[in-house]
Every structure is written in C-alpha cells, then in structure tokens.
Amino acid sequence: MTSIWPEIEHLLLHVEKPARYIGLERGAIQPPHDPRNVAWLLTYPDAYEVGFPNQGLQILYEIINELPIGEAERAYAPWIDLEKTMREKRIPLFSVDTHRPANEFDILAFNLSSELVYTNLLNCIDLAGAPLRSVERGNDDPLIAAGGHCTYNPEPLADFVDFFVLGDGEEVVSELTYVIHQWKTSESTHPSRDFLLRELSKIEGVYVPQMYNLSRDQNGFQLLEPKYDDVPKLVEKRTITSLEDWPYPKNQLVPITEVVHDRLNVEVFRGCTRGCRFCQAGMITRPVRERSVDQVRTMVSEGLRRTGYDQVALTSLSTADYSHIEKAVAAVGDDPLSCGQTGVSLPSLRVDAFTVGIAATLQGGKRSGLTFAPEAGTWRMRQVINKLITEEDLYGAVESAFSQGWRRVKLYFLIGLPTETDEDTLGIADLAKNCVEIGKRYTKQASVTVSVGGFVPKPFTPFQWFGQNTIEELQRKINLLKDATSRSRGVQLKWHDPKATLIEGVLSRGDRALSPLIEEVWRSGGIFQEWSEHFDLDRWLSSMDKLNLSVEDYAYRHRDKSEPLPWDHLDAGLYKDFLWQEWRDALEEVGLEDCRWTPCYDCGACTGYGLDHVVGSTSPPVGGSQGTWQDLTKGSEVPQLLTIRKKSETV
Amino acid sequence: MALRLRSTKTGKIRFASHRDIAKVWERTLRVSRVPLVYSQGFSPRPKISYGLALPTGAESDCEYIDIQVDDSDRELIIVGDICSSLNSNLPPGIKINGASIMNGKFPSLQQTVTSCVWDITVNEDDTKVDSWIDRINSANEIVLRRERKGKEIVDDIKPQVYLVRKNYERIDGRVTLQAELGTQPRSLRPSELLRSLEPYLSEYKLRRKKQIVEEGARRLDPLEVAGATPMRSLVGAL
Numbered sequence: 001m002t003s004i005w006p007e008i009e010h011l012l013l014h015v016e017k018p019a020r021y022i023g024l025e026r027g028a029i030q031p032p033h034d035p036r037n038v039a040w041l042l043t044y045p046d047a048y049e050v051g052f053p054n055q056g057l058q059i060l061y062e063i064i065n066e067l068p069i070g071e072a073e074r075a076y077a078p079w080i081d082l083e084k085t086m087r088e089k090r091i092p093l094f095s096v097d098t099h100r101p102a103n104e105f106d107i108l109a110f111n112l113s114s115e116l117v118y119t120n121l122l123n124c125i126d127l128a129g130a131p132l133r134s135v136e137r138g139n140d141d142p143l144i145a146a147g148g149h150c151t152y153n154p155e156p157l158a159d160f161v162d163f164f165v166l167g168d169g170e171e172v173v174s175e176l177t178y179v180i181h182q183w184k185t186s187e188s189t190h191p192s193r194d195f196l197l198r199e200l201s202k203i204e205g206v207y208v209p210q211m212y213n214l215s216r217d218q219n220g221f222q223l224l225e226p227k228y229d230d231v232p233k234l235v236e237k238r239t240i241t242s243l244e245d246w247p248y249p250k251n252q253l254v255p256i257t258e259v260v261h262d263r264l265n266v267e268v269f270r271g272c273t274r275g276c277r278f279c280q281a282g283m284i285t286r287p288v289r290e291r292s293v294d295q296v297r298t299m300v301s302e303g304l305r306r307t308g309y310d311q312v313a314l315t316s317l318s319t320a321d322y323s324h325i326e327k328a329v330a331a332v333g334d335d336p337l338s339c340g341q342t343g344v345s346l347p348s349l350r351v352d353a354f355t356v357g358i359a360a361t362l363q364g365g366k367r368s369g370l371t372f373a374p375e376a377g378t379w380r381m382r383q384v385i386n387k388l389i390t391e392e393d394l395y396g397a398v399e400s401a402f403s404q405g406w407r408r409v410k411l412y413f414l415i416g417l418p419t420e421t422d423e424d425t426l427g428i429a430d431l432a433k434n435c436v437e438i439g440k441r442y443t444k445q446a447s448v449t450v451s452v453g454g455f456v457p458k459p460f461t462p463f464q465w466f467g468q469n470t471i472e473e474l475q476r477k478i479n480l481l482k483d484a485t486s487r488s489r490g491v492q493l494k495w496h497d498p499k500a501t502l503i504e505g506v507l508s509r510g511d512r513a514l515s516p517l518i519e520e521v522w523r524s525g526g527i528f529q530e531w532s533e534h535f536d537l538d539r540w541l542s543s544m545d546k547l548n549l550s551v552e553d554y555a556y557r558h559r560d561k562s563e564p565l566p567w568d569h570l571d572a573g574l575y576k577d578f579l580w581q582e583w584r585d586a587l588e589e590v591g592l593e594d595c596r597w598t599p600c601y602d603c604g605a606c607t608g609y610g611l612d613h614v615v616g617s618t619s620p621p622v623g624g625s626q627g628t629w630q631d632l633t634k635g636s637e638v639p640q641l642l643t644i645r646k647k648s649e650t651v
Numbered sequence: 652m653a654l655r656l657r658s659t660k661t662g663k664i665r666f667a668s669h670r671d672i673a674k675v676w677e678r679t680l681r682v683s684r685v686p687l688v689y690s691q692g693f694s695p696r697p698k699i700s701y702g703l704a705l706p707t708g709a710e711s712d713c714e715y716i717d718i719q720v721d722d723s724d725r726e727l728i729i730v731g732d733i734c735s736s737l738n739s740n741l742p743p744g745i746k747i748n749g750a751s752i753m754n755g756k757f758p759s760l761q762q763t764v765t766s767c768v769w770d771i772t773v774n775e776d777d778t779k780v781d782s783w784i785d786r787i788n789s790a791n792e793i794v795l796r797r798e799r800k801g802k803e804i805v806d807d808i809k810p811q812v813y814l815v816r817k818n819y820e821r822i823d824g825r826v827t828l829q830a831e832l833g834t835q836p837r838s839l840r841p842s843e844l845l846r847s848l849e850p851y852l853s854e855y856k857l858r859r860k861k862q863i864v865e866e867g868a869r870r871l872d873p874l875e876v877a878g879a880t881p882m883r884s885l886v887g888a889l
Contacts, residue, residue: 005663013708013854018666024742026678254678256664256742257671308678 019257020048023096026254031071041105045120073097093127102128112150115507116530158209159515167237205238263311272317280458286605293324320350323616356400373412377427416469429484436490454501462582474498505555511566575604657749664744688719702760711859751879768861
C-alpha cells in the first residue's frame, strides 16, 4: 500500500530526464494493492526510453491487470545518475505506476531482449533489496522471472532467475498467476518456496533452473537432469494458436516524455518463415499467425482514438509479407479520425520495388530515409544465409526509391557470416556503390549509408554451431570496407563495435558457468553495457580470466553435432535435425523456400504441435516468387568449405 | 476560432519538460476530438502556440496555450465542452482553470506577457533569506553573469526584478519568497535571481503563481487582454 514518491521526488530535480520516473502515461494503471492479489512488477532492465515501447511488456501488463487476482505495474532500470543517489539514500527499485517499492511485489519479471542487459538484471534484483541468487532467496523475497527472446538460452542467468518463460506469454502469464495465487493464499499448508518452484515447473513453457541437477560430461559439457519425476526433461515453448484471440495491447500506453518508437504499434502477424538462417526471431516465433484485416482495422482506429497518436506502425518481422498489406494500409488512411493526418510506417521493408511502392503511398509527400536489409554482399553469401534476394531485387528497390523522390537509402549488412570470404565482404561495397550510381541518375545528392554489424550465432538457428569471427577478424573486414568505400562519394560506412559483438556472442551461447561472470562484471560496476559509452571489454575479459573462462571456448570455436548444447533441455519447436540439415545446406549454398507458399519441409514448428500457419492468402505476394523474383536454382560454382577447428566432423 | 486556455501543472507532472508538455497537449487534443487547424505543406502541424516555458520541476497555477480550433463546418463550438473533455483526458496535475475566446488578430503569449509572479521555496533559514532580500532590494544594480554560446554575458537584472519579499506561508516547513520577475525582452529565471547575489540561495521548490500583461496602467491576466472574451462562467464549472 506504500508509495515512496515523497522520497523520490526531491532526487528528481537533480537527475537527467526526470520525466522517465513519474509514470502518468495515458493508459497507465494504478492497481488496488490488494495484498491477496498476485502482484507482478514487469521490469525492463534498460533505460525507460528504450524499454517503454516494448509491446510484450505492455501486453502482459494489460492481461494481468484484467485478472481478478492479478495486478501488474512497470519498472525500468534507473539511469546511472539516479541509481547512484538511490543507493546513497537506500531507496529501492520502484514501480513508475504507483511508486511502490519492488520488494512489495510477488514477482519481478524481466524482459530480456539483448544479452548485454544481463548485468542490469542483476542490478535491478539488488536494487529491489532481494538476494542475488535464487538459492539465497526465501519466502519473503519476490520471485524473479524472465521472458523474451534471450530466454532461449537462459543458462548464463540460471543462478539468478527463479523461472524462465519460453515463447508467447499471453496464456501462460495467467496460469502462472493462478498457481502463485494458490500458493500465496494457502501459505500455511505449503510454506516452502521449493514447493512453489516445483509447481511452476509443471506449467508448459516454464523452465525452473533449480529443478535440474547439473553435471558435466567427459569433455566438460554441461548436462541437466530433472531433480524430480514430475519436472519435464524437455521444456517446450508456448505458442498461441491465433493472434485473433489476443487483440492486445488494447490500450497502448502513450508516454509523457520522449521514447524510441513513439507511435501506435499494431502487430499484423507473428512468426516468420522466410527462413533466414542467422535470424533467431524468425526461427523461434514460428509458425506464421496473421491477424485478420478487420481486426487490424479495428485495432488501428481504436488505438488512434485512445492514444491521440498520429503515427501507426504495422509491426511484424516482415510486414510487406502480410497477406492484406494493401487493405491494412488503406484502412489507416480511411479512418475518419485520422483526417488524412495519420502516417503509417512499416518497420521492416522487403527488398523489392513493390514494397517501395507501398512506402511511397504511405509517406505521401514525405521522404524520410528508406532502409533495406540485404544482409550480405554477394548472391553466394545470401544463399548461405538463405536471404534469397538478388542484386536485381535490390537495384529495383533502390531505383524505385530514388525515382520516387528519396535521396537517402540505408542498407544493413552482417559481416563475419559462415564461409564469408573477402570477396563477399567487398561485395557490400560494390552493392553500395552501384546503388549510389543508380541514385545519381535521379538526384545529385543520392547517398547510401551502409551499416555493418558483426554476426553473433544464436541458439535455435542453423548457425548455432558456427564459431563467430574474432574481434580482429571483424575489425579487418571493417577496414577492408573502409578502404573500399573511402573514395566513393555518396557511400557512408557505419559499423557496430566488434568488441560488444564478442561479449554478445559469449553470453548468447554460454552455459551456467557464466553466471559468476555476469555477477563479477556487475560487481565491478559494469551496467548499461549495451550503451557504447558504458561498455567496457576489459572488464569482461579480465573477469573471464579471473574465472578461468575462455573466449575461444564460448564464442570462437565451431561446435559439432555430437556436442551437447546448453539449451538442449529446451524446445523452440524446431527439430534439431532440421537445424542441422539447414546448417549443412547453408555450407553447400542451398536455399530453402518460404513454406507459407510452398510445401511443408517439416521444421517441427507446426507438425510437432498440431499447429498450422494462419495466413490470409495461399499464394505468394505480388512481385514474383516470395515477392523477390528469387531463383533458387542459382548457386555459386565453387562451394566454400568451412574449417571446423575442434572435434571435427566431415562437412 | 482561437482559444486561449489557462491550466495548472502540479504534482508529479512537474518533472515533464516544456517540450514534453507540448506533445501531451497535441495528443490530448486529438483524443478529445477537438477539431484543429493544420498548417500547409508536407508535414502539416496543428496550429497551437505555447506560452513562456516553465522550468522542468517547477509547478504552476497559470500555464497558457493558444489553440486554433477548426469551426468551419460547425455551427456551434461549446468552449465548456471542449474544456471538460480536455480535463478528463489530460494527465493528473494538468487541469484547465480558465479560458477565453480570442477575437481577431492578437499578439502571441511570448510577446504579451510582461512579468511572472513566483513562489520560490529555498533551503536556507530565515536569517539568511531576510538579509539576502534586503540586499536585493537595496542594490542599485544586480549583475548576473551567464554563458551563452560559449561567451560570457553580463547583465544588470535589477530592472527585471519587480518585487522580492518573504511569504508568510511556508512550504514543507521551508522559507518561501515571492518574486515578480520581468519577461521582456528576455525572461529572468528564478534560478538566475537566486544566484545573482552571494551567498546564493538554493531552490527547493518553485511555483509560478501568475503571468501578468501590463496594458497601460492595468495589470491583466492573459485571459483578459484586449480582444479576449473570457469564459468567466466556466471557472466554477471546471
């Protein structure tokens, strides 16, 4: 029932952007603080302006607050200046909705979207006043939970988090609330926290690390065995069968102060079967589940009415693939409330002229930059990663953009992909230069920004066995590109720091032995590591040294088929054989079609669960096969081989 | 039709910046379905103009905003309805407490307002504050040094200091000054006043009490300037 606002209030005069801590957003809920209810503190372990728009968090916030026995509030990681004074004045982490201290909640549930926030998660547990490790917490401490894409390899956080939730949260969050409510209200009969954790582990999609015994095989690889018969050997992800049943958020929050993606977001479908082999999101969110265009229309018009936004984003992993894209776009324009003033954005453009056509209609007269993601510089490389777009697709898209008034185009690429040669890397520069040439036919100011990121292999993707490039190798490739583009006017090169890429890689596929590493880095002051001004590689490397952990082991070496993976006890819906076959096909540069419009190749996502894709149209969208005129028969003459450095198996 | 609204900014919302509040108004006007007039061009913006900026963290009883309301296809615009609908959609702490219809052409708030009255609560005790006030009031000149675009600017702010005195009422047990500070050609900020004379006073809480328009010998609320038709009956209803 308490609010610590009076204690916080006077600190806010002396911190940056104090409006991040006041709540009051349109749509925010002030729950009743009924002690019999199960109270969730949904925490985004990063700055408010980054965490606020997270749709997953907002969806759960509404669903829990609709439950008669549930209440949910939100918290974000306090920025460094406020955190410092909070520690000095012994002020705990608090909710922004009612400024209730974190330790009054039953559950602190974290959204994990990036590996580099792991130290912030520890910082938030500590700021909440709870013991850091799961085994140290008792009945009076909050439960620590986590969901989001990173939970597909939860092991690095296994010592700190009581339970992880895999997959869609819409249904499971209520099941969790009921089980916790039962335990909470009958505390006298089942007092042990262990009992509760065991009950939670029986819920489908819930992984409770403490319910497993850890051992190591003769090669030192981690093996996990359930402690009890009723704890699942394999934890399967949750999948909602229809998005139509979950029109959330119904009441999207509108911030008072500046945040990223500040607009109405309407999810038009979930899942993606393009099959890009580097893309974890596309693998773990299968199958494709589209929303009907009627529901999209209602969500847009209701959303605009309630929020007062004049910007709508139709979100998904590849919105141009939505069966009813044109109808959905038209619906926004036709909405009586928008009075022609509402802008629509498609956060992920497909690389083809058709998509640019839609973008042109959407933006009306406006021409703020356009972004495409060809991901790799040569057709060979794109076959390896199964991003099957041809040079002609890209040039068509770019020509269409420049001819319709755009002057600036941004291209996203990955470097450090499996089998990548310098020719592939330099192909990026060639593509960019050719795009500028095309642009110059239409405007003298044509410019192309190339943004390159180092590739990090992720669990449950065909590339999960690949040893990522070293910092030096990524830097060398960046330098190659710098040289190749330095004299071309119109090409701007930007790149991500390969040092951060390395640590993402270590955490992304690490095992439980990394829990002490995360703690060590946090204790030495390493928070907000995804902010380049606060990231410090030396802190990570010296902590790894101290704990006898090797970068080579965790990130750089290739893994082979027989090696147990730290996430083998989890199931993202994909057969391991399918992923392995995809890995082999990648090395042989064989592409794979999108199964929305071609026969099923049985990846496991549908067949294993009796699910099916929910799409409005059984034929591919306009613009040729997959909308990209792709030709799957094209391949390179000389297959590139990957050298496996350890425990080699013939490839 | 042009509408001038006066509103509060109190409580938690005081930590939202002037820019934040502008966006809040724009969205609240849309949620409340107030028909707005938009500018022409590629990025049409609603025609809204905001008054003098309030420092982030300060409270206020008197923030003003001028809004162009589109009445082209409406017979009747009921100002009271607009205000009560806005009040139910504005965030807690922002509440409309006065409105005027503005007739014909009128100068912007930034141009018209000549001074603001502030309650400044400070951390120092009575003795310190009393002597500080005496010295402010007896000084012939008060020199303020501030930096602008890397250059130091030295101003005599005395002509901008219309009034400084101690309030009888305390806030949170702390001494509170009342100050009326000029806004033309540039607003003198309360924080600048506090650090214009050593030893400086430090601000604990700040609240804008009034904005004043001097028209000849008359001191008016911006809702009552020439050309404004105040909706006096609203005040009770809001």
